[in-house]
Amino acid sequence: MVLVRSDAELLVAVRDGDRGALRELHDRHAPWVSARLRRRCADADVVADAVQDTFVAVWKSARRWDGRGEPAAWIWGIAIRRLIAALRHRGRWVPVAMPAPGYSHGRGAPDVVVAAEEQALLGVEYGNLAGALNRLSPELRAVIQATVIDGLTTREAGRLLGIPAGTVKTRAMRARQQLRGALA
Amino acid sequence: MTTWHASPDDLAQFADAPHELDPDVAASLELHLLRCADCRAETARVSGEEWSRASWDGVADRIDRPVPSLVERLLRHLGVAETHARLVAATRPLQLAWLAALAMAIGGTVGFARTADTNAPFLVAAPLVPLVGVVLAFGPGADPAGDAGVAAPLTGIGLALRRAVAVLVATLAALALGALALPDLQLKDAAWVVPALALSLGGLALSTWMRAESAAALLGAVWLSALWLSAVPQPKSGPVTELAPLAAPGQITCAGVVVVALATLSRRRHAFAIVRRNS
Numbered sequence: 001m002v003l004v005r006s007d008a009e010l011l012v013a014v015r016d017g018d019r020g021a022l023r024e025l026h027d028r029h030a031p032w033v034s035a036r037l038r039r040r041c042a043d044a045d046v047v048a049d050a051v052q053d054t055f056v057a058v059w060k061s062a063r064r065w066d067g068r069g070e071p072a073a074w075i076w077g078i079a080i081r082r083l084i085a086a087l088r089h090r091g092r093w094v095p096v097a098m099p100a101p102g103y104s105h106g107r108g109a110p111d112v113v114v115a116a117e118e119q120a121l122l123g124v125e126y127g128n129l130a131g132a133l134n135r136l137s138p139e140l141r142a143v144i145q146a147t148v149i150d151g152l153t154t155r156e157a158g159r160l161l162g163i164p165a166g167t168v169k170t171r172a173m174r175a176r177q178q179l180r181g182a183l184a
Numbered sequence: 185m186t187t188w189h190a191s192p193d194d195l196a197q198f199a200d201a202p203h204e205l206d207p208d209v210a211a212s213l214e215l216h217l218l219r220c221a222d223c224r225a226e227t228a229r230v231s232g233e234e235w236s237r238a239s240w241d242g243v244a245d246r247i248d249r250p251v252p253s254l255v256e257r258l259l260r261h262l263g264v265a266e267t268h269a270r271l272v273a274a275t276r277p278l279q280l281a282w283l284a285a286l287a288m289a290i291g292g293t294v295g296f297a298r299t300a301d302t303n304a305p306f307l308v309a310a311p312l313v314p315l316v317g318v319v320l321a322f323g324p325g326a327d328p329a330g331d332a333g334v335a336a337p338l339t340g341i342g343l344a345l346r347r348a349v350a351v352l353v354a355t356l357a358a359l360a361l362g363a364l365a366l367p368d369l370q371l372k373d374a375a376w377v378v379p380a381l382a383l384s385l386g387g388l389a390l391s392t393w394m395r396a397e398s399a400a401a402l403l404g405a406v407w408l409s410a411l412w413l414s415a416v417p418q419p420k421s422g423p424v425t426e427l428a429p430l431a432a433p434g435q436i437t438c439a440g441v442v443v444v445a446l447a448t449l450s451r452r453r454h455a456f457a458i459v460r461r462n463s
Contacts, residue, residue, distance in 0.1 A: 007221070019244075019247075022243075022247075023240055023244075026236070026239065026240050026243060027228060027236045027240070028221075028224055028225065028228060029224065030228075030236065030239050030240075031199055031224075031227045031228040031230075031231040031235070031236065032198075032199075032217045032224050032227045032228070034231070034239070035198050035199050035202045035227065035231070036202070036214055036217075038202045038203070039202045039203065039205075039210060039214075042203075048239065048242070051239060052239060052242040052243045052246060053246075055243045056243055056246045056247060059243075059247055070218060070219065072217070072218050072219075072224070073218050076218065133211070
């Protein structure tokens, strides 16, 4: 088998200014990142911009990757925030009608991500949990997706969904209560 | 670690029309894709090389775009269009090196004024600074904007005046900052402002007839000789602001020059296209 550089090795090379490595990372990750963003924003142009922004950001800030953890998750963390920034820049909201649950390993959501639910989410690929999430109302599910699953802060989630941060908090609370009930 | 893999059909639909995928399936896919390089590769394969190349071209284009200079960003912040901002910012007197030299020259003069306790050198030299700046903007040598300057839709007076205004604003602002640091500041220490405008606009107007650097040399000589000639009859050294060019007669003359220069510029604006080609 041909020797293939791992994502982590590619990121290290990008940090040293290797364009070829960036291209390889882009070709590996842009397709799924793009598909996942399209589930969160219906405007294909905004998503295409956000994907390109993401890899420009990877190029500029590869040195901020701490070398631990999954590069895919790190790239996703950048991508979802670039999408939020792009939406804010355009000043219009194209929220997806019914965002479906997805799971991720997002980082840096200190004031929302708590405890048991997340542990449960991370431990399950196929299971009861998807059913429990599906039984939530679309608004509650969107909030859970943005905060717990995509790992956004309350404010970022508010920007993504086009609702005030306070509303995000109250909906997240209600969603958690319902999930707890369903998983108990 | 992962033994389970997504079905190729699901991945194809995820790449093609992610909205239509069942929520449960999409959820599992998204989690799985974070951990499984094989399924990521499959997603990339089904979304196609063409898509990847187009997306990459966008990324490469943005990476290659030069980082806008401080001046350019400032201009754009003030509402100047991107292309104009780049051309104006590529004026030689607005390059970092020139701005640094300007700051050092003004700083030196002000420093001298503070130690020797006389504002004379500053008042004599200050009106020449914008003149030199404007000449450097059009003088000999390559345009820092390169071919972009030649091919710009703004030829002649458009580009020339935008650059001249930018240089004037920058030099006048730097001088004003320097003047604030002068010792024993009084209203008459602002005597350099009108002569500065007269010399720079006069130089710009003259450059429609002659090479910009000749115009600058001529006007600089006129300014310094006028000061010298007015000082000759007074052997005792008085304040420099009492010399005719900096006192009332000079201010009035300079104001007149400003008016004439502006009128000339508006009448002879077409000459700028020729001046640019000659220089």
